[in-house]
Amino acid sequence: xxxxxxxxxxxxxxxxxxxxxxxxxxxxxxxxxxxxxxxxxxxxxxxxxxxxxxxxxxxxxxxxxxxxxxxxxxxxxxxxxxxxxxxxxxxxxxxxxxxxxxxxxxxxxxxxxxxxxxxxxxxxxxxxxxxxxxxxxxxxxx
Numbered sequence: 026x027x028x029x030x031x032x033x034x035x036x037x038x039x040x041x042x043x044x045x046x047x048x049x050x051x052x053x054x055x056x057x058x059x060x061x062x063x064x065x066x067x068x069x070x071x072x073x074x075x076x077x078x079x080x081x082x083x084x085x086x087x088x089x090x091x092x093x094x095x096x097x098x099x100x101x102x103x104x105x106x107x108x109x110x111x112x113x114x115x116x117x118x119x120x121x122x123x124x125x126x127x128x129x130x131x132x133x134x135x136x137x138x139x140x141x142x143x144x145x146x147x148x149x150x151x152x153x154x155x156x157x158x159x160x161x162x163x164x165x166x167x
């Protein structure tokens with residue numbers, strides 16, 4: 026199993042933000058969590074509000090701790106709202122069921138972390154996260 030190093034976490038963020046600038050997205054905040062949900066790296070672009078950090082964290086934290094992307098959690102929320110409400114409550118509000126939280130998988134398909142991005146439309150946040158993960162040589166679990 027690969028380990029998500031600080032160097033790789035920073036590479037993911039750098040590539041995600043580079044993609045966001047190429048797409049002319051609004052200012053983003055990007056976080057990378059390890060496989061346990063602990064913060065590995067974070068950057069907030071100039072102009073991104075402080076609340077974007079909490080949203081990015083909740084997208085990534087929910088993804089890595091449930092083992093599915095935050096996009097999958099959004100689908101789950103639509104299909105099973107009572108479950109999602111209970112999950113958000115149990116997690117102390119640290120789950121955000123909207124796109125932008127993407128699993129980082131190694132070459133053996135093991136979950137080694139997650140990326141959470143917030144600042145633009147959720148689909149664009151997710152697009153940036155996927156680009157960063159792929160640039161770092163990992164697979165994105167969306």
